[in-house]
Amino acid sequence: MIDAAAELFASHGYSRTTLARIAEAAEVSVETVQAQGPKRSLLGAAVRLRTFGREADESILDVPESGALLRQESPEGFARAAARLVSEINARSSGLMRAFASAAADDPDIEAEWSEVIRLVHGNVRDLVALLRSRDWLRTDVGTDELAASVWIMIDGANFEKLTARLGWPAQRYEDWLARSIMELLFPARPADEAMRAGRWPTRTTDAQSR
Template sequence: MSEPLYVSPLRARQAAATRRMVIDTAARLFATQGYGPTSLRQIAQTAGVSLETVRAQGRKRSLLASSVRVLSFGRDVDEPVLAAPEADDLRKASTPDEFALEAARLLTGLASRTVGVWRAFVSAAADDPEVDAELSQVQASVRANVGSAVDMLSARGWLRSDIEPDELAVSLWLLVSIENYDKLTGRLGWSTRRYEVWLTRALSDLLFR
């Protein structure tokens, strides 16, 4: 029987740091110039690594999804939002109004960090079926997170009873979409603070009133 392959902790840390640098670079380029004009070669040149190093991180379309995850919470992993350390105050909310306030704060920060890459993602998905499939997976993860939040609110007895939870989950998914953040801040010129105040009120009206 062959011996298990040993990977040194130092080499693992170096590989993780290189991957993070590549993803951070890709995210900046996607956000500033879009998906199409951004090549793997340009990502490599900007990051100061070889083209082979960038290719080792996956296809260009997969770097879009990784960019969204890294910009969201700084980690290139699929994790439930409610389980993330950044959602600690949200989980500890003791009233519906406190939940709406903390949710709006968390989601506004997330949207402000990811809006540029998300815009590139949606635009590329319209013309590329493979990118669209990648986007569908990310959207499915968002819907799952929204459904978990609705389930949590229902278990606490806070959720309004005049609308079915499934419909509330769909409405919540639409409400918190990054596209809405982009429209209100990018198109209407709202400040991030104004968006956060609006979202706090909108979450309360949708879920609890």
């Protein structure tokens, strides 16, 4: 039922998605949908499910989806894993987040839900940046709070939609851009990073190597 609600909110917006439509899409009764609480609660649950993979509020450090990210042993590996995870999340949730933001502008109760989700996203980003700080990977000329805020802005679903839907970037180009951007933002420049920052990933054969 939450999945059905998420699809409808993303494709039709909040106001045009009725409980009856959700019930029809989920193949349940309207009464069953109503038992889940007001429509805004369904919206909040849908956003959490699409964004975090679960309806409960948990730190990204504690959920299985972040396993590949937390196992990385280098800044390069972390940047690539983070970009892949964010790309996957935005692909499935950006439309829903757009509907959420639009609904929040007109309803104080939804605005409160929206603020809570935004707080959760920012908190997850800050947890990850603090973890990188504990590994001594981060640049030292910018504080943890500012780095976390910058990453939080960078990964926003609205930016994903601008680049993929508006500019027509394929998913892989967005992922490559995000990985390079994370590298440039978070980590101090090192000689080993120069090829990556020029758009040539170490895992690929460069022109010089091919010769």
